[in-house]
Amino acid sequence: MSASNLHMYVMIAPLLTAFFVNLLGRRSRAWLAPLTLGSLAFSSLASLVVLGRVVRSGGYRYTVGNWTPPFGIELVVDHLSALMLVLISLVALAATLSALKSAEQELPGREHLFFTLYLILIAGLMGLVLTADAFNLYVLLEITSITTYGLIAMGKGRAPLASFNYIIMGSIGACFYLLGVGYLYLMTGTLNMADIARILPDISGGAAVATALAFMLVGLWVKMALFPLHGWLPSAYSLAPTGAALLVAPLMTKVTIYLMVRVMFSIFSVDYLFLQNPLVQSGIVWAAAIGIVCASALALAQRNLKRMLTYIIVAEVGYMVGGVWLANSTGMTGALLHIVNDALMTLCLFLAAAAIYYRLGSLDFDRLQGIYRKMPVTMAAFTVGAFSMIGVPPTAGFFSKWYLILGGIESGHWEYVAALLFSSLVNAVLFFRIIEIGYFFKSGEHHGHELREEAPLLMQVPLLISAVALIVIGLGSGPLVDSVIRMALPGGF
Amino acid sequence: MDYQTSIWPLAAILISLLGAIPIMLSGRSPNLRESWTLLAALGKVAIVVALLPAVLAGGGYEFVIAEVLPGVPLALRVDAMGMFFALVASILWFFTSLYSIGYMRALKEHAQTRYFASFAVAISATIGVAFAANLLTLYLFYEMLSLSTYPLVTHEQNAEARTSGRKYLTYILGTSIGLALPAMLIVYALTGTLDFKSGGILAGSGASPQVLGLVLVLFLFGFAKSGIMPFHGWLPAAMVAPTPVSSFLHGVAVVKVGVFSILRVIFHIFGADLLLDVNLGVVITSIASITILVASLVALTQDNLKRRLAYSTIGQLSYMILGAGMLSAAGMTGGLLHIAMHAFGKITLFFCAGAIFVAAGKKYISQMDGLGRQMPITYLAFMFGSLSIIGMPPLGGFISKWNLVIGAVSSDQLLLLVVLLVSSLLNAAYFLPIVYRGFFARAADPVFDEGIREAPLFCLIPLSMTACASLALFFYPDIFLRLAQLALFP
Numbered sequence: 016m017s018a019s020n021l022h023m024y025v026m027i028a029p030l031l032t033a034f035f036v037n038l039l040g041r042r043s044r045a046w047l048a049p050l051t052l053g054s055l056a057f058s059s060l061a062s063l064v065v066l067g068r069v070v071r072s073g074g075y076r077y078t079v080g081n082w083t084p085p086f087g088i089e090l091v092v093d094h095l096s097a098l099m100l101v102l103i104s105l106v107a108l109a110a111t112l113s114a115l116k117s118a119e120q121e122l123p124g125r126e127h128l129f130f131t132l133y134l135i136l137i138a139g140l141m142g143l144v145l146t147a148d149a150f151n152l153y154v155l156l157e158i159t160s161i162t163t164y165g166l167i168a169m170g171k172g173r174a175p176l177a178s179f180n181y182i183i184m185g186s187i188g189a190c191f192y193l194l195g196v197g198y199l200y201l202m203t204g205t206l207n208m209a210d211i212a213r214i215l216p217d218i219s220g221g222a223a224v225a226t227a228l229a230f231m232l233v234g235l236w237v238k239m240a241l242f243p244l245h246g247w248l249p250s251a252y253s254l255a256p257t258g259a260a261l262l263v264a265p266l267m268t269k270v271t272i273y274l275m276v277r278v279m280f281s282i283f284s285v286d287y288l289f290l291q292n293p294l295v296q297s298g299i300v301w302a303a304a305i306g307i308v309c310a311s312a313l314a315l316a317q318r319n320l321k322r323m324l325t326y327i328i329v330a331e332v333g334y335m336v337g338g339v340w341l342a343n344s345t346g347m348t349g350a351l352l353h354i355v356n357d358a359l360m361t362l363c364l365f366l367a368a369a370a371i372y373y374r375l376g377s378l379d380f381d382r383l384q385g386i387y388r389k390m391p392v393t394m395a396a397f398t399v400g401a402f403s404m405i406g407v408p409p410t411a412g413f414f415s416k417w418y419l420i421l422g423g424i425e426s427g428h429w430e431y432v433a434a435l436l437f438s439s440l441v442n443a444v445l446f447f448r449i450i451e452i453g454y455f456f457k458s459g460e461h462h463g464h465e466l467r468e469e470a471p472l473l474m475q476v477p478l479l480i481s482a483v484a485l486i487v488i489g490l491g492s493g494p495l496v497d498s499v500i501r502m503a504l505p506g507g508f
Numbered sequence: 509m510d511y512q513t514s515i516w517p518l519a520a521i522l523i524s525l526l527g528a529i530p531i532m533l534s535g536r537s538p539n540l541r542e543s544w545t546l547l548a549a550l551g552k553v554a555i556v557v558a559l560l561p562a563v564l565a566g567g568g569y570e571f572v573i574a575e576v577l578p579g580v581p582l583a584l585r586v587d588a589m590g591m592f593f594a595l596v597a598s599i600l601w602f603f604t605s606l607y608s609i610g611y612m613r614a615l616k617e618h619a620q621t622r623y624f625a626s627f628a629v630a631i632s633a634t635i636g637v638a639f640a641a642n643l644l645t646l647y648l649f650y651e652m653l654s655l656s657t658y659p660l661v662t663h664e665q666n667a668e669a670r671t672s673g674r675k676y677l678t679y680i681l682g683t684s685i686g687l688a689l690p691a692m693l694i695v696y697a698l699t700g701t702l703d704f705k706s707g708g709i710l711a712g713s714g715a716s717p718q719v720l721g722l723v724l725v726l727f728l729f730g731f732a733k734s735g736i737m738p739f740h741g742w743l744p745a746a747m748v749a750p751t752p753v754s755s756f757l758h759g760v761a762v763v764k765v766g767v768f769s770i771l772r773v774i775f776h777i778f779g780a781d782l783l784l785d786v787n788l789g790v791v792i793t794s795i796a797s798i799t800i801l802v803a804s805l806v807a808l809t810q811d812n813l814k815r816r817l818a819y820s821t822i823g824q825l826s827y828m829i830l831g832a833g834m835l836s837a838a839g840m841t842g843g844l845l846h847i848a849m850h851a852f853g854k855i856t857l858f859f860c861a862g863a864i865f866v867a868a869g870k871k872y873i874s875q876m877d878g879l880g881r882q883m884p885i886t887y888l889a890f891m892f893g894s895l896s897i898i899g900m901p902p903l904g905g906f907i908s909k910w911n912l913v914i915g916a917v918s919s920d921q922l923l924l925l926v927v928l929l930v931s932s933l934l935n936a937a938y939f940l941p942i943v944y945r946g947f948f949a950r951a952a953d954p955v956f957d958e959g960i961r962e963a964p965l966f967c968l969i970p971l972s973m974t975a976c977a978s979l980a981l982f983f984y985p986d987i988f989l990r991l992a993q994l995a996l997f998p
Contacts, residue, residue, distance in 0.1 A: 074705075123782060185831055402655070405685075406685070408647065417693070423695050424697045425697055439685050443681050451673070451674065455662050455673070456670075489576070491574070492583075493575035494575070496578075
């Protein structure tokens with residue numbers, strides 16, 4: 016393998032492994048762990064090398080098989096996509112450690128099927144962040160969605176129904192996106208994003224282009240569950256098998272936010288998006304702000320840890336969409352930084368939830384009494400994740416929120432500032448409610464002492480790493496912003 | 509002013525933070541655990557005192573922990589004002605640690621390991637606030653203090669304690685996230701920095717008086733640990749905590765972190781000159797005056813001793829804010845000095861309340877008639893503490909109140925003089941009857957109260973020492989006076 020196409024191997028490793036997992040894992044489940052972990056560890060290392068190279072010597076474009084664009088497949092490896100690649104592979108690696116344990120418990124005999132889909136999903140996500148082609152993006156989006164439908168449907172109880180619900184909504188979203196791409200193809204005759212961007216300024220037909228943009232955005236918003244298009248997400252994520260939620264919850268919405276950024280700034284211009292239609296720009300920030308408030312309020316009504324977390328995810332989507340549409344560099348910095356931070360804190364909280372579920376078999380609030388005494392390590396990490404969600408410094412969550420709020424102040428979008436503050440307060444209520452139940456209610460009043468019963472080591476290790484990462488990334492957010500995020504800002508910022 | 513780079517400010521914070529780890533690990537052996545606490549407390553005092561000479565000489569130390577936001581690192585700086593507060597907090601932590609041991613063991617409290625560990629984290633956060641070099645760092649440690657004191661408030665784990673803990677967090681986190689955080693962001697958006705500078709950073713930012721007023725009010729209410737009305741409700745509720753917590757955290761560390769943060773903002777973010785220019789001092793003094801008078805009146809009506817002390821604290825905290833709001837040299841000095849003077853006085857009073865509870869099991873003032881004859885040392889100390897808070901010579905409180913009075917007169921704010929005098933009368937009215945009834949009233953139930961003796965030595969020694977310190981501060985206020993002068997007029 017040559018150094019210049021290392022990013023290809025990052026993506027290919029999990030894709031190829033998926034087939035071996037299916038073939039060998041069918042024989043013996045002993046194959047599962049080395050194969051999945053091996054391929055993801057390789058991807059993680061390789062993606063770090065790719066990011067290092069991009070930071071040192073700048074981004075580049077790559078044509079697969081030397082078929083030149085606009086006909087061949089073009090990949091773009093810049094600061095943003097390299098960062099996303101690192102994020103996806105590391106999060107996937109951490110999630111897999113825990114997922115191996117929970118799949119063993121929840122899906123006995125079907126683990127090889129589970130991990131086949133799981134690895135294809137990871138490869139699809141990596142492809143999504145690399146592609147520079149609007150149609151390939153659609154294809155990969157469907158690959159990730161279809162694998163996710165399958166993974167969710169493997170859950171117990173009403174999971175197939177939730178998955179079906181997601182299929183309907185997801186397909187509608189994909190159709191919208193595809194229609195948008197179709198409009199652009201009609202207007203420009205090409206599907207390569209850079210190509211479209213080059214041709215667009217020269218053609219007349221404002222209505223068609225605007226329609227294309229609107230279709231593509233709405234399609235992506237459905238996929239990322241922006242309020243009020245979020246209806247499918249809470250059930251799908253909370254009924255999915257634990258292992259699937261571990262991977263999907265931290266990554267799927269965040270990657271879709273990335274796609275929105277990519278589509279917006281690789282195809283359309285800053286001038287077209289923000290300056291020519293200030294009303295649209297403000298309107299979207301307003302919608303995001305309202306979405307944040309509503310989703311946070313809905314989270315308050317939940318009595319189950321995982322469902323509560325899913326509504327927080329919906330609120331966080333509003334953070335990032337609003338941040339991007341604030342149309343200033345501070346807000347954009349905040350949105351991109353928040354993609355990283357939110358992925359990590361969602362990972363941390365879902366890993367903790369997985370560990371609790373592994374021991375308790377339930378995540379209802381009234382079952383959580385005395386959980387701190389029973390699982391002190393897990394809950395310590397959970398608390399760090401919770402603080403990050405609330406935005407307590409020096410955890411990572413504080414710093415991206417800082418940029419987002421500052422961006423809101425700079426652009427005078429006080430409704431967005433208020434929504435973020437409101438959501439932080441709601442998060443404080445949500446998590447301290449759990450801390451109060453888990454810590455300060457004396458549990459097991461009949462049995463006296465609650466036995467200490469921690470989750471298996473394989474679940475604790477990634478959890479602790481993710482909790483430490485939240486603090487490290489928080490303290491290191493200065494260098495991270497300077498050397499990666501600032502370079503990743505789209506042209507014009 | 510030049511600051512040397514040094515790791516010692518960080519060490520002063522970390523010694524108790526890291527001390528929490530062996531404390532948690534040696535939960536099975538209480539004596540070992542308490543040795544760690546005392547060791548960390550002594551170490552902290554030693555480090556802070558070691559940093560003192562350079563500060564008194566007009567210098568200081570700095571340390572940058574991490575570059576987190578453009579123009580705003582996480583950084584520590586030991587300047588005169590920070591040193592002032594750190595000195596008070598670290599010395600009193602040592603006394604409180606001694607006292608805690610006596611109190612917690614005498615009452616056979618549960619979860620003592622958690623208690624001592626949370627305490628250690630809380631004091632780290634307090635020193636962090638004192639040594640913060642900018643508003644972001646201060647905010648970080650402010651939040652850390654809120655979170656680490658929550659388990660202490662909820663210590664009892666019964667329904668009342670949980671409700672109080674909820675109330676505590678709602679007030680403290682609600683205001684800091686909802687008000688102080690946006691205020692901080694607005695300052696950053698206006699100036700691009702959050703550094704504490706003498707003379708302030710907002711001068712010359714071109715912000716309109718309306719914006720400045722808004723930011724000021726957001727800060728005043730945002731740092732609700734100062735107990736400023738109407739965000740004071742958490743303090744009486746937090747009195748469900750064990751008494752050492754009330755005495756140190758809700759008499760000294762937590763509440764004064766609130767006041768200290770407000771004073772930092774007034775002196776080093778706004779700057780007295782800017783506030784004078786736009787005439788915003790009156791906003792500060794009127795909110796503080798209302799709090800002083802209302803809290804003192806409410807204190808009169810409380811029969812629960814700790815709640816009376818809590819309302820007294822609310823009133824006294826606003827003295828400090830009032831002094832700063834006068835914006836005159838003597839007023840600001842008095843405000844800052846009152847942090848120290850009130851701390852030594854109030855911690856003595858709380859220690860006494862705890863000692864009475866340990867020895868006699870009494871919480872209500874109406875049950876304490878004649879108790880002073882059985883617990884003379886405790887009651888003597890209580891008298892010293894009361895007199896200091898009222899502001900009578902020869903106790904430390906006189907010096908700060910004297911400065912406040914001069915500050916009011918010299919800046920021609922005679923209405924504030926009236927507030928100070930009325931409030932001092934009210935202070936006397938709610939404290940002195942307790943002492944009087946303790947010594948001279950006939951006990952309601954002499955048979956039942958027969959066997960009451962003084963509290964254990966671990967309780968008695970700290971409270972005598974802080975009482976003596978209150979006395980000594982009248983005669984030797986030099987160090988604190990010098991630090992206050994250096995902080996305000998470098």
